[in-house]
Amino acid sequence: MAAKKNREKPAGENPRRPCPCGSGKRYKACHGAGDDVIVTRPFAGLAAEPDLVAMREFLPSALAPLPLAAPLEVPVTVATVLPGASAAMVRQDGSILLGMQVQTRSGDLSADLAKALRWAQTAEPGSALPVVGPGLAGEVTRLQDVLDAAAPLDLTLHQDFGWWIPEDAEDSAEVTATLERANSVIMPTEAVDGVRAAYWVDTGSKAHLRWVRPESEDALMAALARLHAAGELELGEGTRYAGAFRAHGLLVPVWDLDREMHAKEWAAPAQAFATRLDQALARTGDLSTAERSARDALAGKQVTLR
Known part of the structure; x- marks a missing residue:
């Protein structure tokens, strides 16, 4: 008491x-x-x-x-x-x-x-x-x-x-x-070393990387579009950018991963992508025609959670 x-x-x-x-x-x-x-x-x-x-x-x-x-x-x-x-x-x-x-x-x-x-x-x-x-x-x-x-x-x-x-x-x-x-009902989940708010998740049939990003959606989508147009959106061989979901005002990009690899093996690829993303976020100026097309394509892979 x-x-x-x-x-x-x-x-x-x-x-x-x-x-x-x-x-x-x-x-x-x-x-x-x-x-x-x-x-x-x-x-x-x-x-x-x-x-x-x-x-x-x-x-x-x-x-x-x-x-x-x-x-x-x-x-x-x-x-x-x-x-x-x-x-x-x-x-x-x-x-x-x-x-x-x-x-x-x-x-x-x-x-x-x-x-x-x-x-x-x-x-x-x-x-x-x-x-x-x-x-x-x-x-x-x-x-x-x-x-x-x-x-x-x-x-x-x-x-x-x-x-x-x-x-x-x-x-x-x-x-x-x-x-x-x-x-x-727990899905195995691990934090990705060296990358803030990024998590490896095994759903049973697939493995994903889910990454909660703090930037505004417009800034993040522009940066992802630049990387997509440059062929730098994936995390490495056997990966695929699956899309993103909105949750409580933030965007959460998701990648499909090779389920045979251990969660810790994704730390280096994720850290390398984080560097590329920071560079893309720092770029200013209008998107190119190819980058605008890439942004439109990525926008079609988004859903909103409530």
Whole structure:
């Protein structure tokens, strides 16, 4: 219970800040007033943005300490998914877990996570928040209000969900069955060494590289078009640029890979591509005719996730 008493309210609430939906209104008078406005880029302005998008959309089992601007006296960890797809959990030791992949959400994932954190700060140890709903009253905050904006996430990927169960928890047939069901659907996933927010994923029939990029879509598409026109878009022999999906305001390019190669073998090709991409992003001026054609072709390989 001591941990509960020592928890503090996050700092940084600013009801006069502009709404991230782009309406031009103050957040409190727009989305903060309860309107279900869709914030297309909920984690904008955070160095952790690519990490949060990856955790939300395709990483199966991962944890990261949440870099709060004003750290609490209990650890706060963000997780890909919690038991029951809960929004938050408070363990018996007072530590807090926030879930990225939840059952329901509002139009602003950033506000949902901040809401779940606020709930956890006053919740009893051993409790869980199934969903973030309108019952959580009070001034609306967002992750941008409570995080160190310059800090990326220090992600740890796991090959199963064993971390769901605290070490001192008692075994039971129900817990064992739940873990077995969750572990059976995990797709093997590994971070690509030396490349930020790039992940090797084995879907069972194919292997992919999925890479969350922080640039604006226009800038990234222009750079990819330049590389495509120059024949430099692939990662090497046996690879194919499959397309890209939009997720929470960012573009995630995807490559098909040779499934027979180990995940670590893609580090050097990905790092070499990263160098080429940085050079293409630094180029200015209009696209050539061939590059415009390449951009149009790449645009046909994009989908948007919600």
